[in-house]
Amino acid sequence: MQHGPAVRRRKLGAELRALRTTAGLTSGEAARLVGWHQSKVSRIETGTSGVKPSDVRLLLDAYAVDDTQLRELLLALAASGDDDRHPWWHAYRGVLPPTYRDFISLESQATGMRTLETTVVPGLLQTPEYARAVTRAAVDGLDEERLDALVEVRLARQGVLRADPPLHLDAVLDEAVLRRQVGGPEVMARQLERLAQAARLPQVRLQVLPFSAGAHIGVTGPFVIFSFSNTSDLDVVVLDHLTSSLHLERKEDLEAYTEAFDTLRFHALSIEDSLEFIAGIHQDG
Known part of the structure; x- marks a missing residue:
């Protein structure tokens, strides 16, 4: 590790x-x-x-x-280590910890991203209001200027979904993600609409893992698998902790998390049923 x-x-x-x-x-x-x-x-x-x-x-x-x-x-x-060639997030180096910069670097280079989220909406699919509420809750003592900068970064990251070619995002969301009232009812309503829109993009595959699925292999926490073109040797699993990120790149780790993600997809609702499920929560809210 x-x-x-x-x-x-x-x-x-x-x-x-x-x-x-x-x-x-x-x-x-x-x-x-x-x-x-x-x-x-x-x-x-x-x-x-x-x-x-x-x-x-x-x-x-x-x-x-x-x-x-x-x-x-x-x-x-x-x-990423070359002073003569600064990526866009270099402008935010004063507010971004090294682990976050490295995550963005991997995200910007990857061709595919598989993610399990158990608590919040994936950053690539967040609305500005939701991103602000999540960031404010996650980082204590933020002044408005730094908060603005972190939200800007979160939204700028979403450009990978509009790139040519775009990043392919495969996301499994626990039902808790959809029901947690981040930022209040109005913010969540717009966020659910955003998820429904994103789920219809050809580069996004979104599935919901309902509470009715019971305990599952993802209960230990969220994870991300980055995939790269040409060679699977560059693939990496990222686990987020409160103060750092852990990167797993051994073949056996990749195989274990890939198998886990495939299992989660199997037990999750289909893409069509997931869209209906999101719409139902939106309507009830």
């Missing part, structure tokens, strides 16, 4: 090592091709040191990697 920056370095290094092996090169030969010492290649491949996008580009050229999507993904993984 590792925290975000470490797991990203390790995954990037592992992929670069695999590409070097495919190219039929030793680490020493690769180093000579790009004019480095062999130890630098080793540190990059083991994830013990960061690597700039410019260095990744050199290695990819040396390994004759011409897959555009794979190149872009690996360069994006390296870009």
